[in-house]
Amino acid sequence: MANVKLTIDGKTVEAPANTLLIEAARRAGIEIPAFCYYEGLALQAACRMCLVEVEKAPKLMTACTLPVAEGMVVRTNTPQVAQARKSMLEFVLTNHPLDCPVCDKGGECELQDMVFRYGAGESRFLEVKQHVDEREWSPVVFYDRPRCILCFRCVRICAEGMGVAALGVVNRGASSEIAPNRGDHLECDECGMCIDICPVGALTSGTYRYRTRPWEMQHVGTICTHCADGCKTTLGIRNNRIHRGNNRDRSGVNGEFLCIKGRYAGDFAHHEERLLTPLVRSQDGFKPVSWAEAIKTVAGRFAEIRQRGGKFGVIGSNHTTNEENYYLQKLARTGLGTNNIDHHRTGDVLSLLRARVPLATTADLYHSKAVLIVGVDLAQQHSFLAYQIRANWRHHQARVYTVRRGPVREDKIAARIVSVEPGGELAGVETLRDDLAKEPELVILFGDAIQGEAVARLTEFGSSLGIPVKYVCLVDYSNSRGAVEMGVLPAEGGMTLPEMMAAGDLDALWVVGANPLRRHALAGKPFLVVQDLFLTETAQAADVVLPAASAYEKSGTVTNVCGEVQRLQKAFETPGTKTDLEIFGLIAREMGLDLKQLGPWTPSAVFAEIARTVPGYDLPVEVLEAGGAVQAGPSDGLPDAVWAPVQSAGDTLFTSGTLGRYSKMLNAVREAPGELYRA
Amino acid sequence: MPNIQEILGSAAAIAKGMSVTLREMVSPAVTEGYPDEPPRLQERFRGTHILERDENGLEKCVACFLCAAACPSNCIYIEAAENTETTRISGADRYAKVYNIDYSRCIFCGYCVEACPTDAIVHGHGFETASYNTSSLIYRKEQLLRPVKT
Ligand code: SF4
Ligand code: SF4
Ligand code: SF4
Ligand code: SF4
Ligand code: SF4
Ligand code: FES
Numbered sequence: 001m002a003n004v005k006l007t008i009d010g011k012t013v014e015a016p017a018n019t020l021l022i023e024a025a026r027r028a029g030i031e032i033p034a035f036c037y038y039e040g041l042a043l044q045a046a047c048r049m050c051l052v053e054v055e056k057a058p059k060l061m062t063a064c065t066l067p068v069a070e071g072m073v074v075r076t077n078t079p080q081v082a083q084a085r086k087s088m089l090e091f092v093l094t095n096h097p098l099d100c101p102v103c104d105k106g107g108e109c110e111l112q113d114m115v116f117r118y119g120a121g122e123s124r125f126l127e128v129k130q131h132v133d134e135r136e137w138s139p140v141v142f143y144d145r146p147r148c149i150l151c152f153r154c155v156r157i158c159a160e161g162m163g164v165a166a167l168g169v170v171n172r173g174a175s176s177e178i179a180p181n182r183g184d185h186l187e188c189d190e191c192g193m194c195i196d197i198c199p200v201g202a203l204t205s206g207t208y209r210y211r212t213r214p215w216e217m218q219h220v221g222t223i224c225t226h227c228a229d230g231c232k233t234t235l236g237i238r239n240n241r242i243h244r245g246n247n248r249d250r251s252g253v254n255g256e257f258l259c260i261k262g263r264y265a266g267d268f269a270h271h272e273e274r275l276l277t278p279l280v281r282s283q284d285g286f287k288p289v290s291w292a293e294a295i296k297t298v299a300g301r302f303a304e305i306r307q308r309g310g311k312f313g314v315i316g317s318n319h320t321t322n323e324e325n326y327y328l329q330k331l332a333r334t335g336l337g338t339n340n341i342d343h344h345r346t347g348d349v350l351s352l353l354r355a356r357v358p359l360a361t362t363a364d365l366y367h368s369k370a371v372l373i374v375g376v377d378l379a380q381q382h383s384f385l386a387y388q389i390r391a392n393w394r395h396h397q398a399r400v401y402t403v404r405r406g407p408v409r410e411d412k413i414a415a416r417i418v419s420v421e422p423g424g425e426l427a428g429v430e431t432l433r434d435d436l437a438k439e440p441e442l443v444i445l446f447g448d449a450i451q452g453e454a455v456a457r458l459t460e461f462g463s464s465l466g467i468p469v470k471y472v473c474l475v476d477y478s479n480s481r482g483a484v485e486m487g488v489l490p491a492e493g494g495m496t497l498p499e500m501m502a503a504g505d506l507d508a509l510w511v512v513g514a515n516p517l518r519r520h521a522l523a524g525k526p527f528l529v530v531q532d533l534f535l536t537e538t539a540q541a542a543d544v545v546l547p548a549a550s551a552y553e554k555s556g557t558v559t560n561v562c563g564e565v566q567r568l569q570k571a572f573e574t575p576g577t578k579t580d581l582e583i584f585g586l587i588a589r590e591m592g593l594d595l596k597q598l599g600p601w602t603p604s605a606v607f608a609e610i611a612r613t614v615p616g617y618d619l620p621v622e623v624l625e626a627g628g629a630v631q632a633g634p635s636d637g638l639p640d641a642v643w644a645p646v647q648s649a650g651d652t653l654f655t656s657g658t659l660g661r662y663s664k665m666l667n668a669v670r671e672a673p674g675e676l677y678r679a
Numbered sequence: 680m681p682n683i684q685e686i687l688g689s690a691a692a693i694a695k696g697m698s699v700t701l702r703e704m705v706s707p708a709v710t711e712g713y714p715d716e717p718p719r720l721q722e723r724f725r726g727t728h729i730l731e732r733d734e735n736g737l738e739k740c741v742a743c744f745l746c747a748a749a750c751p752s753n754c755i756y757i758e759a760a761e762n763t764e765t766t767r768i769s770g771a772d773r774y775a776k777v778y779n780i781d782y783s784r785c786i787f788c789g790y791c792v793e794a795c796p797t798d799a800i801v802h803g804h805g806f807e808t809a810s811y812n813t814s815s816l817i818y819r820k821e822q823l824l825r826p827v828k829t
Pocket of ligand 4: 263
């Protein structure tokens with residue numbers, strides 16, 4: 001679009017025509033205060049904080065709705081504008097309680113900052129302020145009417161950003177207030193987007209409210225450990241405890257987006273049932289032992305089995321780090337001499353990597369002109385990816401196609417919807433051929449409905465469209481993709497996970513951060529070692545249980561569903577636990593394995609080895625260190641790995657595998673997942 | 680041989696000096712008898728802190744953490760909690776579940792008192808904090824609170 005020239009405060013500014021004045025000023029380094037204007041959301045013009053003087057306009061204009069024009073002369077620093085700001089703030093404060101000392105927002109409140117910068121020093125309002133009691137809308141969202149400044153950011157982020165539209169405004173004038181969709185309570189995604197976007201302390205969260213204050217916490221940016229989307233979450237830590245997660249600095253692939261899990265479900269790490277000491281089975285149940293003794297027990301048995309040429313099985317995790325996955329498979333292959341290593345496969349990444357087609361990034365979902373979603377309830381299972389696509393539809397009018405078994409939220413924004421019976425997904429995709437071929441570009445996302453042969457047929461279909469097509473193979477858990485690429489898979493001749501469980505003749509089974517007994521029965525009686533956070537079904541059957549640290553308690557890298565590699569930052573410690581990487585190292589050392597050949601068990605050293613040996617992982621460390629995301633390069637398709645059927649964990653917004661059971665917040669929400677848009 | 684003037688001058692000086700001495704002998708003493716008797720402290724003396732109560736006996740502290748933020752020696756530790764229908768500790772939404780001051784670090788500067796928006800923390804006149812055990816220098820809320828009037 002053509003640029004126009006205008007003058008703001010005597011400064012000549014150039015901006016594309018149709019830019020809003022407030023944006024043009026911001027880019028030129030001139031701040032125009034605003035409450036209701038929010039980048040990326042519909043315009044509201046409710047707060048009048050952004051009033052500015054425009055030459056030849058009879059009165060002050062709202063900069064948040066005014067597009068720039070050629071020759072426009074704007075002044076933001078006149079006494080009249082200063083007076084207008086002061087008056088608007090007086091209006092906002094008429095019924096505002098001014099209880100900053102007990103308000104959760106104190107210290108990071110936009111209203112505090114605005115009054116400090118632009119407000120009047122004193123209040124002229126002597127009348128009694130209207131008081132309304134605070135209300136608990138849901139275990140997550142609390143609303144305090146007197147603090148609300150009616151900027152409608154919450155209403156818009158919920159309707160536009162989340163596609164939920166659970167909030168509205170009721171009543172008129174001074175009694176206007178925000179109301180939840182079920183009258184007295186809220187049924188929604190419980191994502192907390194509204195809480196975070198609220199400029200004041202009107203919306204507060206059940207996890208954080210009244211616990212601490214923003215400046216009392218350390219803010220540690222790490223990656224959410226729940227689903228595979230890899231959102232960056234900034235954890236507020238005080239006293240070795242997570243008090244909240246948010247991402248107000250909009251860094252990471254997800255910007256400010258987080259679902260309930262990234263924001264509030266870090267509480268699993270502090271659950272009372274968390275394992276804090278190693279356990280060894282004796283005649284009468286588990287006996288707590290020291291780390292040294294537990295490691296000795298495990299290493300002793302492993303060494304003995306190895307010596308007599310016994311049979312090992314190793315089940316890796318899809319939420320440990322790349323470094324841990326890599327080290328485990330190396331230890332299993334070289335140290336234990338076994339090829340029986342696998343993990344719970346939740347999506348057919350292997351077949352997609354072998355098809356050697358371009359893979360989409362999370363940013364591609366926001367920019368691609370067209371998106372096809374096959375066989376998955378994206379808003380439930382991949383909340384962030386769904387958010388990206390919704391934003392793409394709103395901002396760039398992307399065309400969205402869905403091929404699904406039942407109603408999904410994406411139907412609302414879909415250009416075409418294809419209903420299919422289970423197994424009919426590929427045929428359903430075929431019916432879209434003519435529409436898709438007309439698109440300039442396409443991203444295809446598919447879940448576990450497409451696997452094995454079907455992946456090859458889907459990519460053939462994509463190639464035959466004659467347009468650039470990129471793919472996303474949807475997987476669950478924070479590092480499923482990394483588990484595949486690091487080689488936590490059997491090579492030819494090795495056993496897959498179901499085969500190991502059914503084998504009956506294993507001498508030892510080593511399970512790291514997984515709960516296979518939830519889905520499979522274990523035949524035989526191997527020496528069972530389990531590394532986990534909790535006494536899961538599998539851990540209960542173990543001979544030795546080693547308490548592991550969670551993803552929030554370690555450093556390393558993880559690879560998200562789009563293949564983007566990001567770094568974890570250790571946020572706190574749970575005394576008694578050890579990271580899986582350290583446990584591997586200790587066992588290897590105790591077994592007397594060749595440590596030179598295994599390499600040191602520090603995340604950075606292991607990552608350096610990964611960069612050297614894993615195709616596609618020679619990534620710029622400085623970008624990762626700075627908190628950036630880099631998509632792993634093309635892989636070699638893992639020619640040795642054995643293919644096996646995949647099965648999605650079927651998690652919803654409010655479940656997260658075994659981990660979700662231990663999050664009080666996830667268990668406190670009342671909604672039936674997905675009910676909202678089915679009704 | 681001293682002359683008469685010198686003699687008289689010396690006698691006058693002695694008399695003057697003795698008059699001050701005698702005057703001070705009969706006026707009240709400024710020296711304090713501490714520790715045999717309690718010290719006399721100025722009203723504004725900054726001693727160990729007191730956490731005040733309001734007229735209803737509720738704690739004035741609302742756990743806003745501002746004192747802790749103002750404290751230059753970082754010696755105030757607070758844990759906040761929410762008042763409920765059944766247990767009301769302070770007059771506002773929240774209260775300090777834990778409130779510790781570490782007197783091994785406090786420099787009695789008074790910044791915390793200055794910062795408090797509810798006048799919940801004031802300096803008392805306590806100063807006998809010496810101890811053989813530094814861990815006993817961390818005063819807990821129970822030690823700092825003004826006793827309930829009976
Ligand atoms: S919303 Fe902001 S201005 Fe209002 S009481 Fe809370 S911190 Fe103070
Ligand atoms: S928590 Fe999320 S879904 Fe619920 S009302 Fe707020 S923005 Fe909407
Ligand atoms: S609750 Fe917060 S975000 Fe919503 S209208 Fe009120 S002030 Fe704005
Ligand atoms: S979408 Fe996934 S990665 Fe993002 S916050 Fe939610 S659970 Fe975490
Ligand atoms: S008197 Fe000064 S050093 Fe002592 S607690 Fe108060 S602010 Fe801290
Ligand atoms: S920012 Fe312009 S009216 Fe609110």
